[in-house]
Amino acid sequence: MGTSSQSTINSATESVLAVGGYTKNAETLSATGWSLVTPGTLPVTVNGHCSAVVNATATIMIGGYQNNLVSGNSYILSNSSGTWTAGPKLITKRVYHTCAKIITNKTANVYGVIVVGGNTGKISIASVEVLKKGATAFVLGKALPVGMFYSSLFEDPSGGVILLNGVTDTGLTFCISQ
Amino acid sequence: MANLVSNSTYVIDLTSSTSTCSALPQLPISNYGGFAALDGSGAPIVCGGLTTLGALSSVCYALVSGAWTNYFNLTTGR
Numbered sequence: 001m002g003t004s005s006q007s008t009i010n011s012a013t014e015s016v017l018a019v020g021g022y023t024k025n026a027e028t029l030s031a032t033g034w035s036l037v038t039p040g041t042l043p044v045t046v047n048g049h050c051s052a053v054v055n056a057t058a059t060i061m062i063g064g065y066q067n068n069l070v071s072g073n074s075y076i077l078s079n080s081s082g083t084w085t086a087g088p089k090l091i092t093k094r095v096y097h098t099c100a101k102i103i104t105n106k107t108a109n110v111y112g113v114i115v116v117g118g119n120t121g122k123i124s125i126a127s128v129e130v131l132k133k134g135a136t137a138f139v140l141g142k143a144l145p146v147g148m149f150y151s152s153l154f155e156d157p158s159g160g161v162i163l164l165n166g167v168t169d170t171g172l173t174f175c176i177s178q
Numbered sequence: 179m180a181n182l183v184s185n186s187t188y189v190i191d192l193t194s195s196t197s198t199c200s201a202l203p204q205l206p207i208s209n210y211g212g213f214a215a216l217d218g219s220g221a222p223i224v225c226g227g228l229t230t231l232g233a234l235s236s237v238c239y240a241l242v243s244g245a246w247t248n249y250f251n252l253t254t255g256r
Binding site for chain 2: 005006018020022023033035036
């Protein structure tokens with residue numbers, strides 16, 4: 001099932017961040033409950049987007065319906081200042097996609113963010129985009145065998161990522177690992 | 179995109195290639211479009227989403243001792 005809002009868990013800080021969901025704001029979970037991220041809010045309302053931890057100090061929100069339009073824009077939240085700044089744009093605008101932090105260079109232990117699948121608002125998307133550490137633009141990764149949205153993405157304990165479930169244009173639901 | 183609303187949840191062991199989905203207790207509500215996470219204690223939580231009436235929810239539940247229990251609500255329905 002696709003999400004209206006998106007959560008990310010920063011393993012470095014062990015904090016949960018809930019982003020958007022037909023709103024411009026985000027909130028974090030502490031031992032005493034949820035509190036809004038301040039002072040910043042997103043410049044747009046978002047739903048059907050994805051979010052991923054970039055590093056211990058930043059989280060990225062990517063694509064989705066932004067002010068009710070399918071978007072490829074991304075915004076990066078500084079955990080320290082609580083402000084959002086515009087990030088790189090996706091090559092393909094998409095909603096109901098999924099994303100996660102992945103390792104892009106095992107030798108150097110370098111991480112990036114991968115964006116997988118989704119929907120144009122009309123048809124499902126097979127393309128995969130990767131934002132490597134320090135890069136200012138997304139690049140294409142290895143595409144899915146079929147367009148799929150409403151999926152979940154996990155880092156595979158043995159390497160790579162696992163795409164769990166998803167819906168194709170023909171209504172099929174299945175699991176892919178890569 | 180048709181939505182089939184369910185209050186079922188499952189847990190998967192990603193470290194085992196032979197594991198299958200294990201059904202968890204049904205959620206008290208049938209919201210859709212919310213999100214799930216693990217809180218600081220490692221408990222699974224589910225929050226928000228749209229109710230079957232189309233309203234944004236701020237309600238969260240945590241899985242504690244095998245049962246879904248009320249948790250800190252979000253400040254904002256989302």
